[in-house]
Amino acid sequence: MSASNAGKYLLRFADSDCNDCNGYEGCITSPTPIGSLLVRVEVKDNNTDVAHVDSYLHNSTLASINPRTPYLPALTLTDFAQLSNTTELSTLQLTARLESRAAPETDLFKAAVPAILALAGISNGSYRQPAGVNLTLASALAHASSFSFENVPSNYPSLGNGWSILNNSYSGTFKSGTAIIPRAITAVELYLQNTPSNALYPTLGSTQLSLTDSEAYLFTFSGKPPVADDGFWSLTMYDDDGYLVSNPENTYAVGDRSNITYPSGDLVYGNGTEDGSFQVLVQDANVSPPSNWTKKYVSTHVQIKMGC
Secondary structure: OOOOOOOOEEEEEOOOOOOOOOOOOEEEEEOOOOOOOOOOOOOOOOHHHHHHHHHHHHOOOOOOOOOOOOOOOOOOHHHHOOOOOOHHHHHHHHHHHHOOOOOOOOHHHHHHHHHHHHHHOEEOOEEOOOOOOOHHHHHHHHHHHHHHHHOOHHHOOEEEOOEEOOOHHHOOOOOOOOOHHHHHHHHHHOOOOOOOOOOOOOEOOOOOOEEOOOOEEEEEEOOOOOOOOOOOOEEEEEOOOOOEOOOOOOOOEEEOOOOOEOOOOOEOOOOOOOOOOEEEEEEOOOOOOOOOOOOOEEOOOEEEEEEO
16 A cells, blocks of 8 residues: 555454444455564665654554454464474475464355365364375476466566566455465465555566576666656565575665666766666675676575566
């Protein structure tokens, strides 16, 4: 939600009896009673902005009103304990522990999912691998389905120059409740994805960029990307686990609010009128960048994703 006013917002469950947003700045509807909230506040690289954001966080609170009865059991460390070391098995085990507390959000899924989970070996809060089921093969088949989906042009419309973007009908919202494969892809690759009205996530299709020792990537922009008054774009680096990467420069993203310069030395997003090509260098932390680079964005053995 862009340009949101300060005030009270109602966070409600989709099946809640509370449908009245009167008296609130807005309502946030969650499809499940168990979830997470991600708060992202874009700042400039200075202490003033950081302190300003801190003041927002210190003045933000979450309070329960008209709680449902009975309460759903809260998540505890026990829910995440003694899981398998393999991704396939641990995913099924965790699903079994949570499925009774996070029912599907659509009537179609509410009717179909319990039987599907039971067939997979999930029932009564536990998972038991059915006889003859090869989880490694099942995982490979699931990945193959994702790969096939990603290679259908209409699912990833082209943005030109090799870049594409997930079709808006699958991006950040799944109101039809039937888009299983893009939901799974989003859960893996674009965790907590925003809706298209708030954020876009261009990709290089199936191309996987993995930075190795003594290797570098050079991102070239043909011109200055335009941004709205309350907008931004960023090039952000993540490791294989999806976390930001520690680096000597203490730099985790480069974008319109960074001190990016043209070859002339003028700021791309300064007060000047210049609008031309500029570049962002991504390279191994063990290699010194060329002396004429004003900003270093470096790390080792990482995966790079674009977010804008």
